[in-house]
Amino acid sequence: MRITQTTLQKMVENNEKFTVLTCYDATFATILENAGIDVLLVGDSLGNVLHGENTTLSVTLNDMIYHTRCVAHGSRKAFIITDMPFGSYQVSPEQAFENASKILAAGAHMVKIEGGQIMADTIQFLTQRGIPVCAHIGLTPQSIHQLGGYKLQGNSEKSAKQLLNDAKLLEKSGASLLVMEVVPAKLAKKITQALSIPTIGIGAGANCAAQVLVLHDMLGLIQGKKPRFVKDFMADAKSIQEAIANYVTAVKTGQFPGKEHEF
Ligand code: KIV
Numbered sequence: 001m002r003i004t005q006t007t008l009q010k011m012v013e014n015n016e017k018f019t020v021l022t023c024y025d026a027t028f029a030t031i032l033e034n035a036g037i038d039v040l041l042v043g044d045s046l047g048n049v050l051h052g053e054n055t056t057l058s059v060t061l062n063d064m065i066y067h068t069r070c071v072a073h074g075s076r077k078a079f080i081i082t083d084m085p086f087g088s089y090q091v092s093p094e095q096a097f098e099n100a101s102k103i104l105a106a107g108a109h110m111v112k113i114e115g116g117q118i119m120a121d122t123i124q125f126l127t128q129r130g131i132p133v134c135a136h137i138g139l140t141p142q143s144i145h146q147l148g149g150y151k152l153q154g155n156s157e158k159s160a161k162q163l164l165n166d167a168k169l170l171e172k173s174g175a176s177l178l179v180m181e182v183v184p185a186k187l188a189k190k191i192t193q194a195l196s197i198p199t200i201g202i203g204a205g206a207n208c209a210a211q212v213l214v215l216h217d218m219l220g221l222i223q224g225k226k227p228r229f230v231k232d233f234m235a236d237a238k239s240i241q242e243a244i245a246n247y248v249t250a251v252k253t254g255q256f257p258g259k260e261h262e263f
Contacts (some may be wrong), residue, residue, distance in 0.1 A: 023215060041082075116166030
């Protein structure tokens with residue numbers, strides 16, 4: 001049976017963590033969900049790991065539609081979330097609806113949108129019209145030039161307060177899930193406790209309702225320096241399937257992320 005938003009919400013209510021990995025094709029969709037991954041995120045990180053770009057800014061709507069279709073073809077069980085790429089939703093709620101509907105038509109069950117309070121109206125517009133939304137705050141890679149690099153967010157009193165307020169507003173606007181990327185673990189815990197929707201952490205400590213990593217990162221395929229929050233699950237595994245299964249167990253039992261992965 002297909003995992004839905006309701007399944008995820010119930011898992012959280014039963015104190016069971018759910019697992020998320022990025023996925024960009026049919027073969028990995030099947031492998032990941034057979035190993036127990038609950039949510040496949042068709043991330044615009046495909047700009048980095050598939051296209052070899054330094055940022056996600058050049059990823060197009062057609063790229064996301066194509067890879068969503070690939071993932072959907074290989075998936076029978078997982079919940080599928082697809083990133084809306086840069087420039088496909090920021091102009092207006094109407095623009096966001098037009099493009100999000102194409103992503104859902106390609107097989108996604110939810111779209112993910114980066115940004116805080118500025119995205120509240122758009123999230124309300126989409127969710128009131130039948131498009132489920134996952135919000136994404138903290139390190140939002142599509143704003144990389146504004147943020148000045150891939151670095152910790154919410155580490156001052158003022159910015160932490162802003163992120164907490166953003167999270168509350170996005171939930172109120174209709175977001176069903178919230179990704180928090182590279183924020184202090186203490187803040188992520190506070191935000192998780194303040195919301196009734198599940199939070200998904202990446203570099204946000206162990207107290208989120210779920211964890212996500214970029215597939216290529218957790219398979220040890222990173223070229224260059226490994227970020228603090230990434231664990232190479234291939235290091236102790238004999239196969240990709242075993243590495244994914246170990247990630248599932250580590251997240252569900254609270255062993256990953258450890259203190260060494262948090263800020
Ligand atoms: O694009 C992506 O892979 C993401 C995750 C890092 C959360 O948004």
